[in-house]
Amino acid sequence: MRYLSAFLLVIQVMSFVACSSQHSRKTAPSVINGMxxxxxxxxxxxxxxKLNGGWEFFWKKLLIHGFSDDKKIEKRSFIINVPGRWNRLNINGEKTGPYGYATYHLRILLKDKDILLGIKFPNIGTAYSVYINGKKITSVGIAGETKETSAPKIFPHIVSFIADKNQLDIDIHVSNFHYYEGGFWS
Structure with missing residues (x-):
């Protein structure tokens, strides 16, 4: 009888947990070709x-979409999987190593605007600045084009912001001149 009571209690708890879930089982879309x-x-x-998938990647460029003067550079992107490291990529015949800098770009299309959203920033190596529609929302360390103009820092955190448009252009400037792996680590 004691085992039957314990079994029924487990079934009740599992039913409660399953029924109390506020989220649907709908499969979330993935990032494809920077969108x-x-x-x-x-x-x-x-x-x-999750913002996982194929982001646009501009090696050795720090761009802010919609504000960059050189449209030819913007059109020459590479697709990189996020999360992932940029070590050992082959971009236009150039092999990347751990050291360098780049812009990751993602365009998000929303149904509504003026909504509160948040982004969780995990470990990104090793300095970065984040722009949404041209406005800087956070930075960790100093993302620069050389070891002298950058400063490493690792600080996972969450940033909230108001999506004032239903199209978000997210540009993340990432630099690494201090660690053996660069890019979005997780």
Whole structure:
């Protein structure tokens, strides 16, 4: 009888947990070729979305989309998987190592604007600045083009912001001149 009671208690707890989940089992879209379409996503019922997938990657360029003068450079991107390291890539015949700098770019399409969103920034190696629609929302360390103009720092954190448009251009300037791996680590 004691085992039956324990079994029923486990079933009740599992049922409660399954029924109390606020998020649907809808599969979240992935980032493809630097684009994430969330027009059919409801954050309240569908839950958070990971920004994993193929981001646009501009090696040895620090760009802010919509504000850069050289459109030819912007069109010459490479797709890189996030999370992932930029070590040992082959970009236009040039092999990358751990040291360097780049812009990661992602365009997100939303159904609504003027909504509160948040982004969790994990370990990015080893300094970065984040711009959304041209406005800097956070930076960790100093992302620079040389070892002398950059300063490393690792600080995972979450940043909240108001999405004032239904199209978000996220540019992340990342530099690494101090560690044996560069890029989005996790």
């Amino acid at each position: 994430l379409d969330l027009k059919n996503w409801n954050f309240e019922t569908d839950g958070p979305v």
